[in-house]
Amino acid sequence: MFIGAIADDLTGATDLSLTLSREGMKVLQIVGIPPADLDIGEAEAVVIALKSRTNPADEAVAMSLAAAEALRGWGARQFLFKYCSTFDSTDQGNIGPVTDALMAALGTDRAIACPAFPTNGRTVYRGHLFVGDLLLSESSMKDHPLTPMRDANLVRVLGRQSANPVSLIARETVAAGDAALKAAFDGLAGIAIVDAVDDGDLRAIGRAARDLPLVTGGSGIALGLPANFLPPGRAAQDAVLPVPEGRTALLAGSCSTATRAQIARAIADGVPAMQLEPVSIAENRVTVADAVAFCMNAGAGLPPLIWSSAEPDQVRKAQELLGREQAGALVEAFLARTAAELAARGFNRFVVAGGETSGAVVASLDVPALEIGPEIDPGVPWTRSRGGRAPLALALKSGNFGAEDFFLKAWRMLP
Numbered sequence: 001m002f003i004g005a006i007a008d009d010l011t012g013a014t015d016l017s018l019t020l021s022r023e024g025m026k027v028l029q030i031v032g033i034p035p036a037d038l039d040i041g042e043a044e045a046v047v048i049a050l051k052s053r054t055n056p057a058d059e060a061v062a063m064s065l066a067a068a069e070a071l072r073g074w075g076a077r078q079f080l081f082k083y084c085s086t087f088d089s090t091d092q093g094n095i096g097p098v099t100d101a102l103m104a105a106l107g108t109d110r111a112i113a114c115p116a117f118p119t120n121g122r123t124v125y126r127g128h129l130f131v132g133d134l135l136l137s138e139s140s141m142k143d144h145p146l147t148p149m150r151d152a153n154l155v156r157v158l159g160r161q162s163a164n165p166v167s168l169i170a171r172e173t174v175a176a177g178d179a180a181l182k183a184a185f186d187g188l189a190g191i192a193i194v195d196a197v198d199d200g201d202l203r204a205i206g207r208a209a210r211d212l213p214l215v216t217g218g219s220g221i222a223l224g225l226p227a228n229f230l231p232p233g234r235a236a237q238d239a240v241l242p243v244p245e246g247r248t249a250l251l252a253g254s255c256s257t258a259t260r261a262q263i264a265r266a267i268a269d270g271v272p273a274m275q276l277e278p279v280s281i282a283e284n285r286v287t288v289a290d291a292v293a294f295c296m297n298a299g300a301g302l303p304p305l306i307w308s309s310a311e312p313d314q315v316r317k318a319q320e321l322l323g324r325e326q327a328g329a330l331v332e333a334f335l336a337r338t339a340a341e342l343a344a345r346g347f348n349r350f351v352v353a354g355g356e357t358s359g360a361v362v363a364s365l366d367v368p369a370l371e372i373g374p375e376i377d378p379g380v381p382w383t384r385s386r387g388g389r390a391p392l393a394l395a396l397k398s399g400n401f402g403a404e405d406f407f408l409k410a411w412r413m414l415p
């Protein structure tokens with residue numbers, strides 16, 4: 001096994017698995033910390049999907065170290081810590097503490113950090129993260145329900161989270177050729193934010209990172225890594241998919257701008273939709289049984305959508321009443337229980353919007369591992385469950401990814 005990856009959320013893990021498999025690697029994505037005796041078969045990359053992005057830092061560190069230990073046991077030659085392309089974190093963590101802990105566990109004094117994902121508009125220039133044309137701090141990420149991002153200077157952001165020195169390797173060095181970039185990596189002490197504005201930069205970073213024990217970043221950082229290990233000319237892996245006939249449910253807990261637009265579009269296109277609201281859940285005015293009945297009665301046409309996504313003002317109000325974590329946890333648990341009940345009633349295809357939401361839903365569905373299927377939109381593949389009670393097709397969408405017609409596009413791709 002070549003690349004051992006630890007992803008801090010489930011949609012991030014599928015995003016990364018898609019990139020690695022398109023670059024030719026045989027990828028196995030595991031959900032949660034695996035048993036030590038799990039057979040990884042012929043996998044050349046193993047991606048362990050955690051749900052550690054918003055946990056207390058010590059929990060995230062403990063989970064990540066346990067995942068690293070499993071990957072080490074399978075002989076990983078290089079470790080990759082995957083976090084969000086919008087660097088979702090707080091001053092307490094978890095990108096810094098987890099990177100520090102992995103560096104210590106791997107016995108290395110250096111690592112690079114690059115969340116760039118140019119295909120989806122995330123670029124890093126002079127250490128500043130851009131989302132499209134906006135600085136991170138001016139993008140909708142400033143209002144994220146769990147990890148509001150109000151500083152675009154990643155050297156500063158990571159500097160507040162990490163005990164290691166944090167420096168910048170600027171675009172000039174990235175563009176100066178492989179030898180110059182490798183020399184910069186060789187001379188590094190601590191963690192370097194690395195600029196990248198296009199896929200060419202990411203491939204150059206990948207080549208230069210060949211000997212680094214630990215690489216961290218968004219899925220883009222994986223573009224150039226497989227070629228360091230695979231024979232030349234390896235083609236993209238076949239996308240697997242077919243699942244038995246069954247019903248589809250659409251579940252949305254992401255409050256991102258993209259997901260809200262996708263919900264509006266799906267409703268405009270005629271999808272039967274039921275809106276959730278955290279305070280109503282807390283007061284038992286809406287129950288899982290209501291949501292299940294709604295889906296069961298939705299008829300044989302377009303798939304039903306259960307959604308909680310709200311504008312920043314509404315999210316703030318719910319959080320003031322319930323607490324930030326409690327509001328999120330209530331919605332996550334509601335959608336997760338709804339999915340489990342639906343799975344028991346013949347639904348075997350789920351489209352889920354939101355990283356934390358997907359983590360909660362998949363945890364309730366008994367899915368030990370995932371195989372990567374065809375891409376729906378950049379960074380979002382269909383996946384098929386491996387192991388577990390019954391085969392499921394799962395499209396796990398990062399909140400801000402996907403075109404406006406994502407929900408029905410995903411649904412229409414299934415046989």
Ligand SMILES: Nc1ncnc2c1ncn2[C@@H]1O[C@H](COP(=O)(O)OP(=O)(O)O)[C@@H](O)[C@H]1O
Nearest residue numbers: 145254256308310328331332354355356357399
């Ligand atoms: N109406 C709402 N009010 C408050 N929090 C909400 C609401 N709807 C969803 N949430 C919570 O917001 C969080 C969204 O995070 P996530 O699912 O990771 O989406 P994203 O991929 O956009 O980051 C989840 O914890 C979810 O339960």
Ligand SMILES: O=C(O)[C@@H](O)C(=O)COP(=O)(O)O
Nearest residue numbers: 011012015084085355398399
């Ligand atoms: O890197 C990314 O942007 C995604 O892979 C990702 O991690 C997004 O997280 P969520 O928006 O919480 O789904």
